[in-house]
Amino acid sequence: MHMAHPELENKVALVTGASSGIGAATAILLGKAGAKVVVHYFHNEKGARDTVATIQAAGSHAVAQRADVKKSSECLSLIEATVQAFGPIDILVNNAGSLIERLKLADLSEEKWDEVLDLNLKSAYVCARAVAKSMVERKSGVIVNVSSIAAHNGGGPGAIHYAAAKAGLLGFSKAIAKELAPHGVRVNCVSPGVIATPFHEQFSTVEAMRNFAAATPMGRAGTPDEVARVIVFLCSEEASYLCGENIEINGGMLMV
Numbered sequence: 001m002h003m004a005h006p007e008l009e010n011k012v013a014l015v016t017g018a019s020s021g022i023g024a025a026t027a028i029l030l031g032k033a034g035a036k037v038v039v040h041y042f043h044n045e046k047g048a049r050d051t052v053a054t055i056q057a058a059g060s061h062a063v064a065q066r067a068d069v070k071k072s073s074e075c076l077s078l079i080e081a082t083v084q085a086f087g088p089i090d091i092l093v094n095n096a097g098s099l100i101e102r103l104k105l106a107d108l109s110e111e112k113w114d115e116v117l118d119l120n121l122k123s124a125y126v127c128a129r130a131v132a133k134s135m136v137e138r139k140s141g142v143i144v145n146v147s148s149i150a151a152h153n154g155g156g157p158g159a160i161h162y163a164a165a166k167a168g169l170l171g172f173s174k175a176i177a178k179e180l181a182p183h184g185v186r187v188n189c190v191s192p193g194v195i196a197t198p199f200h201e202q203f204s205t206v207e208a209m210r211n212f213a214a215a216t217p218m219g220r221a222g223t224p225d226e227v228a229r230v231i232v233f234l235c236s237e238e239a240s241y242l243c244g245e246n247i248e249i250n251g252g253m254l255m256v
Helices: 021-032 045-057 072-086 110-138 160-183 198-203 206-215 224-235
Strands: 012-015 036-041 062-066 091-094 141-146 185-192 246-249
Touching: 012 021, 012 072, 021 036, 021 045, 021 091, 021 224, 036 045, 036 072, 045 062, 062 072, 072 110, 091 110, 091 224, 110 141, 110 160, 110 185, 141 160, 141 224, 160 185, 160 246, 185 224, 224 246
Parallel strands: 012 036, 012 091, 036 062, 091 141, 141 185, 185 246
Antiparallel strands: none
């Protein structure tokens, strides 16, 4: 058992979009710290099961749970299933998100706009609202929302809907951080830059990734683990006075 954060032992954590990339890395690190983790997935059942197996191998508890978080009813079922599995939620990581498709403004239909906003922004609102009540009653809890560098720079080509959703997530995080802080609940945000995940395998060419790396002061893409460590830090007592903060994890890309 890795005990860098002993206070996370037996905490109940829900990580959305945890079948690969940043979500999977976060779920695994929380599990290794002794938390009981619900690994949420939508399409990638195998990835979710692998994540669960890794957590169990480290000696902690985890279950996989499917939900389409674009639908608020399924978000609520996901929260319910988590509470039934392990008890009231101590840690919520709203990581589920995708660009779905790169589209120029002229090709960005209202349906696609709604789909990306529902997935990246509305799901975080529905999940946060659902867990906040119990957190406030217990005067304890942490919510971490995963935004993106796209919230600041508009993202790459065709990321209009995604950039808008992720910028919305930043504002949402600060708004609920202010409301919940007096009740012992901390809300923070992370904004990853270019991270080597299946997201980019799907939406960026190898050449684009090379160009991203070249444009980053550190000269490389980040790893899911590098983002997960910051998220777990925000969940831990080491971040006890961080509230309404957004941590930029991008190898310096935001400066250039």
